[in-house]
Amino acid sequence: MDSLLLLLGFVCMIVGVLGSFLPVLPGLSICWAGLLLLYLTKAVENNYWILGITLVITIIITILDYVIPAKGTKKFGGSSYGVWGTNIGLIVGIFAPIPFGVIIGPFVGAFIGELLYDSKNHKRALKAATGSLLGFLASSFINFLFCIIYLGIFITIVWQNRVLLF
Template identity: 35%
Template structure:
């Protein structure tokens, strides 16, 4: 039972960290789910009020920041709502449409196309595309860092209890 529990927990952590890069994966929610797997299979004893408050706060911040950091990158480079929407669509569709490089090309092309659809000149549309890339990479760093923090706090709580 212990081996099965830890196997599932590690798998959820891996899925969670991959979700920092691939937006189609649940990311922080997979990591959060690993805590419940631990609790249901091995016991909730290590986790108290502060553990759940901190972890839930991190998940909430990640969900809000994921969209805001990307949108901020686009807006900082002069993009508008159309480029934010296009970037988001490109981020989700890119890896499927252009395997391999779609994760990077998707947000850029989505932002550029979003701007061009609403009549923005090419030069400004390209700037918005660069902003989408800056936002994507900034968001990736933020998500990766916070998700590592979630895992580290989990390990500290579990080891402290053992």
């Protein structure tokens, strides 16, 4: 049973790291599930501090994934219309059957939102949409960084406890 949990945990780690690039997958949450699976093995002593702290970090970053693109729009001079457009575009982009919908959706949403606010100022709309895109990229980078940290924690725990697959 330990071998299965260890293998599933490692698969979660790899899928989570890939999920930090593919916005459709909740990468950090999957990585945390991998840590949880590791701690469910009998070979590793439970450490609720590590699980608790990483869970809190995962929840905070998951919330920030939806906040950062909107803040990027606002930072680049966008109005509340652009912020709403970013959020709506993010949701539409998740479900849209187009490649890179999660990247394109917030950008287009912010652009359309700003054009609804001021249809004559295309430059401002483009600037706000760029802020949305940069916010999304920053959010993805943070996700990737913490996925790598969680993978490092996983490998360190496996190494320290000399957990073997077979």
